[in-house]
Amino acid sequence: GESVGLHLPTLSVQEGDNSIINCAYSNSASDYFIWYKQESGKGPQFIIDIRSNMDKRQGQRVTVLLNKTVKHLSLQIAATQPGDSAVYFCAENLGNSWGKLQFGAGTQVVVTP
Amino acid sequence: DAMVIQNPRYQVTQFGKPVTLSCSQTLNHNVMYWYQQKSSQAPKLLFHYYDKDFNNEADTPDNFQSRRPNTSFCFLDIRSPGLGDAAMYLCATSRSGTRASNEQFFGPGTRLTVL
Numbered sequence: 766g767e768s769v770g771l772h773l774p775t776l777s778v779q780e781g782d783n784s785i786i787n788c789a790y791s792n793s794a795s796d797y798f799i800w801y802k803q804e805s806g807k808g809p810q811f812i813i814d815i816r817s818n819m820d821k822r823q824g825q826r827v828t829v830l831l832n833k834t835v836k837h838l839s840l841q842i843a844a845t846q847p848g849d850s851a852v853y854f855c856a857e858n859l860g861n862s863w864g865k866l867q868f869g870a871g872t873q874v875v876v877t878p
Numbered sequence: 879d880a881m882v883i884q885n886p887r888y889q890v891t892q893f894g895k896p897v898t899l900s901c902s903q904t905l906n907h908n909v910m911y912w913y914q915q916k917s918s919q920a921p922k923l924l925f926h927y928y929d930k931d932f933n934n935e936a937d938t939p940d941n942f943q944s945r946r947p948n949t950s951f952c953f954l955d956i957r958s959p960g961l962g963d964a965a966m967y968l969c970a971t972s973r974s975g976t977r978a979s980n981e982q983f984f985g986p987g988t989r990l991t992v993l
């Protein structure tokens with residue numbers, strides 16, 4: 766069968782609170798970053814993206830912050846809901862033309878009532 | 879709705895028995911990817927097609943092959959599945975070129991079990 770996987774870092778959040786998920790990326794040449802949400806048994810789903818010429822971008826209930834100096838990316842989820850429970854992956858585009866993404870390790874978000 | 883479709887959603891095969899997973903897309907994207915994802919891990923890129931050009935990742939085993947007969951379809955062939963190949967296999971697409979977008983659109987995945 767499938768080999769035992771690693772334990773993902775877990776963020777436990779109370780419903781209604783804000784969540785902050787952090788990600789360190791590896792390549793200073795990366796010019797595009799994206800956050801994906803993956804629910805159990807499903808494929809990754811786009812949440813929000815940001816280009817390297819920006820340091821902040823907002824969507825519906827989500828904000829992505831980019832700090833190129835320390836190669837750090839964060840995803841903020843406002844008023845976390847039970848439906849936000851999932852694994853969240855950051856990914857960086859390594860500056861190539863066809864869109865190869867390097868995924869981070871992932872963070873498991875568990876929303877408690 | 880435009881989408882990425884993977885069939886089957888669940889596949890069971892025997893050790894050493896060849897298996898083919900399929901992916902189709904209605905997005906008309908020119909780049910298609912295959913990823914392997916094991917439990918609690920990030921997706922790992924196996925290879926991608928840029929139009930008809932096949933690009934293998936350096937660490938993808940020879941046991942994994944791919945075919946893209948046309949823009950819409952892409953297949954993943956596992957010639958002799960081992961127990962370590964049990965995983966979720968994800969297909970993704972993106973648009974490159976004049977109206978490029980780095981965003982990758984993922985299918986729902988095929989969960990492969992090897993007995």
